[in-house]
Amino acid sequence: MGIPRFSILATTEEAAPAKRAEDKVSDTFFQKLKGFSSDDLFEFLATSIGSLVLVILIVTSVVLTRGSLAVFGKFGFGFLTGTDWNTSLGSESYGALPYILGTLVTAGIAISVGILISLGIAIFLSEMAPSFLRSPLSQVIELLAAVPSVIYGFWGLFVFRFWVRDYLETPLSTYLGWIPAFHGTATGYDILTAGLVLSIMIIPTVSSVSKETMMAVPSSQREAAYSIGATRWEVVKLGVLRYGRSGIFGAAILGLGRAVGETMAVTMVIGGTPGPYVLPTSLLKGGVTLSSLIATEFGDATGLHLSALFGLGIVLFLFALVINIFARLMVWRVFKVTGGIVE
Amino acid sequence: MDKELKAENTKPILISRPVEPLKIQTDKLNAWFGNNHVLKDVSLRIKENHVTAIIGPSGCGKSTLIRCMNRMHELVPQAKVSGAVLLDDANVYAKGVDPVSVRRKIGMVFQKPNPFPTMSVYDNVAAGLKLNGERDHARLDRAVKRSLDLAFLWEEVKHELDKSGSSLSGGQQQRLCIARALAVEPEVLLMDEPCSALDPIATAKIEELITNLKDQYTVVIVTHNMQQAARVSDYTAFLYLGQLIEYGETTNLFENPTEELTERYLTGKFG
Ligand SMILES: Nc1ncnc2c1ncn2[C@@H]1O[C@H](COP(=O)(O)OP(=O)(O)OP(=O)(O)O)[C@@H](O)[C@H]1O
Ligand SMILES: [Mg+2]
Numbered sequence: 001m002g003i004p005r006f007s008i009l010a011t012t013e014e015a016a017p018a019k020r021a022e023d024k025v026s027d028t029f030f031q032k033l034k035g036f037s038s039d040d041l042f043e044f045l046a047t048s049i050g051s052l053v054l055v056i057l058i059v060t061s062v063v064l065t066r067g068s069l070a071v072f073g074k075f076g077f078g079f080l081t082g083t084d085w086n087t088s089l090g091s092e093s094y095g096a097l098p099y100i101l102g103t104l105v106t107a108g109i110a111i112s113v114g115i116l117i118s119l120g121i122a123i124f125l126s127e128m129a130p131s132f133l134r135s136p137l138s139q140v141i142e143l144l145a146a147v148p149s150v151i152y153g154f155w156g157l158f159v160f161r162f163w164v165r166d167y168l169e170t171p172l173s174t175y176l177g178w179i180p181a182f183h184g185t186a187t188g189y190d191i192l193t194a195g196l197v198l199s200i201m202i203i204p205t206v207s208s209v210s211k212e213t214m215m216a217v218p219s220s221q222r223e224a225a226y227s228i229g230a231t232r233w234e235v236v237k238l239g240v241l242r243y244g245r246s247g248i249f250g251a252a253i254l255g256l257g258r259a260v261g262e263t264m265a266v267t268m269v270i271g272g273t274p275g276p277y278v279l280p281t282s283l284l285k286g287g288v289t290l291s292s293l294i295a296t297e298f299g300d301a302t303g304l305h306l307s308a309l310f311g312l313g314i315v316l317f318l319f320a321l322v323i324n325i326f327a328r329l330m331v332w333r334v335f336k337v338t339g340g341i342v343e
Numbered sequence: 344m345d346k347e348l349k350a351e352n353t354k355p356i357l358i359s360r361p362v363e364p365l366k367i368q369t370d371k372l373n374a375w376f377g378n379n380h381v382l383k384d385v386s387l388r389i390k391e392n393h394v395t396a397i398i399g400p401s402g403c404g405k406s407t408l409i410r411c412m413n414r415m416h417e418l419v420p421q422a423k424v425s426g427a428v429l430l431d432d433a434n435v436y437a438k439g440v441d442p443v444s445v446r447r448k449i450g451m452v453f454q455k456p457n458p459f460p461t462m463s464v465y466d467n468v469a470a471g472l473k474l475n476g477e478r479d480h481a482r483l484d485r486a487v488k489r490s491l492d493l494a495f496l497w498e499e500v501k502h503e504l505d506k507s508g509s510s511l512s513g514g515q516q517q518r519l520c521i522a523r524a525l526a527v528e529p530e531v532l533l534m535d536e537p538c539s540a541l542d543p544i545a546t547a548k549i550e551e552l553i554t555n556l557k558d559q560y561t562v563v564i565v566t567h568n569m570q571q572a573a574r575v576s577d578y579t580a581f582l583y584l585g586q587l588i589e590y591g592e593t594t595n596l597f598e599n600p601t602e603e604l605t606e607r608y609l610t611g612k613f614g
Contacts, residue, residue, distance in 0.1 A: 131420070218457075220453060220455060220457040221457060221459070223415065223418075223451075223453060223457065224453070224457040224458070224459065224520070224523075225470075226415060226418060226446060227413070227415065227446060227450060227451040227452075227453075227524065228446070228447075228450065228470060228471035228474065228523060228524065228526075228527055229443050229444070229446045229447035229471060229474060229475070229527060230443070230474055231443050234474055238459065238470060238474075239459075242459060242461045242462070243459070243460065243461060245461065
């Protein structure tokens with residue numbers, strides 16, 4: 001490698017002819033290197049990093065599958081529908097249903113409450129806020145996404161839980177207690193609180209993606225609505241929300257993805273212990289989610305118990321994967337399809 | 344329904360009257376974008392049941408002028424208006440007038456077709472009526488058919504009313520937008536270069552339907568195309584740098600312009 005380097009540096013007239021013959025090989029090597037532009041380098045780097053993500057994804061699924069073979073081998077499909085969770089050696093028995101449902105119910109609360117608040121924020125930011133307010137406000141809201149989830153957990157545990165208990169759950173259980181979903185005593189340490197904390201945590205994502213979607217709606221759509229006599233709210237409905245609906249839907253699903261996977265804050269406020277009792281039959285009951293169960297028991301699990309946690313992991317992984325792919329597809333559609341309008 | 348009856352009842356009276364009634368009058372209308380003064384003391388009298396063309400070089404304020412008539416101008420941040428626009432002698436800028444009600448009486452069609460792409464052809468046309476709270480299917484059906492008929496689109500789409508509004512051709516989309524505007528039964532239809540994105544055949548269709556519309560509506564059309572102004576309009580206004588330079592019957596204005604600026608514009612000396 002020393003010689004070719006020298007041949008580049010040797011620019012003097014007499015050195016060149018002598019070198020010519022023996023440097024044939026290294027010359028072509030250098031031409032190749034020169035032909036390898038920074039664009040190619042960038043493409044190479046980007047491709048390898050991109051494929052790395054894929055490799056990680058594949059490795060994760062392999063590890064999860066291998067880890068959960070034992071539990072699926074023993075209980076088969078029953079692992080997904082069972083409700084027992086007995087970790088004492090000899091009488092071990094594992095069923096994931098309460099935690100699958102716990103995850104779905106908390107995420108469901110999160111998304112239904114979160115989407116309403118987020119849409120309100122997004123509509124305000126994109127359609128109503130004066131432009132000098134828009135960018136600082138959006139930044140503050142996006143900053144909320146940077147708050148670590150354990151902080152949300154603390155806040156949920158020491159502050160928010162009592163608001164939920166006093167202002168929401170007490171009236172709910174007093175007046176609507178006859179509805180099974182509101183059975184139980186108001187403790188603020190339950191599925192409802194967990195769902196609501198989650199709903200706050202997904203607001204930054206859902207509202208900022210919705211806002212971007214709305215701002216991408218061409219103003220000709222708003223004018224179309226105005227011109228047939230729409231009021232301001234009707235313009236938002238007719239010209240903006242309808243046009244951007246798949247992007248907004250995508251934003252919601254993206255939030256759902258986060259809600260399904262979120263662990264720390266939920267673990268801190270959901271307040272249930274694994275077993276058939278935490279089947280989420282009422283919102284005022286303690287619950288357990290897939291991720292909170294994995295997080296609390298992973299430390300001292302071995303053998304079949306560990307395999308059961310892997311089994312929960314694979315269910316969670318599939319949920320998150322499907323939800324996210326779906327969401328990306330929806331969001332991507334908005335920015336691609338202009339609806340065939342002459343633009 | 345109501346409108347047709349009224350039109351029939353008033354016809355004999357119209358004939359006996361020497362002067363045709365005015366539909367829209369602008370009185371010393373001024374408009375700004377921020378500090379940019381784009382309309383200067385424009386006073387224009389638009390006759391009912393006629394087609395009025397507004398011509399002038401690019402940037403002279405044609406779009407701004409018609410957007411002031413249905414209070415769309417004020418939707419632009421920093422935009423200002425002064426002066427008056429009278430619709431049947433009532434100032435649309437008077438205190439307490441709801442711009443929404445003005446826009447229901449003065450419809451608008453834009454330069455680029457802008458149907459609602461996520462709605463069907465039917466829903467596009469019915470959108471305005473549904474805003475007004477119309478839920479009766481039979482009445483909606485009738486209004487949709489009537490509007491699409493007026494826009495010369497019914498025959499082409501009657502079997503595909505469920506198709507998306509954006510799946511139509513550009514010319515069909517523009518006629519769909521015309522139908523959408525007509526469905527709320529406005530009294531005036533403002534059109535801002537409605538054919539500039541269309542091919543000659545689509546343009547011819549729209550010109551024909553404009554001529555048809557004046558039995559029932561007052562039409563104001565902005566156009567860059569002199570031949571189009573000459574073909575479709577009864578009156579023409581020439582606007583230059585935000586000022587109304589000349590206004591009169593289209594044939595007069597085109598054949599014997601009184602202002603030198605108008606003549607120079609018509610003969611292609613500028614613009
Ligand atoms: N949204 C806007 N914001 C700021 N200025 C504007 C805006 N729209 C138009 N203007 C300015 O107002 C003036 C008149 O514009 P207008 O659109 O009314 O002209 P026009 O006669 O319709 O032109 P064209 O024939 O090109 O459509 C122009 O100088 C333009 O720069
Ligand atoms: Mg214009």
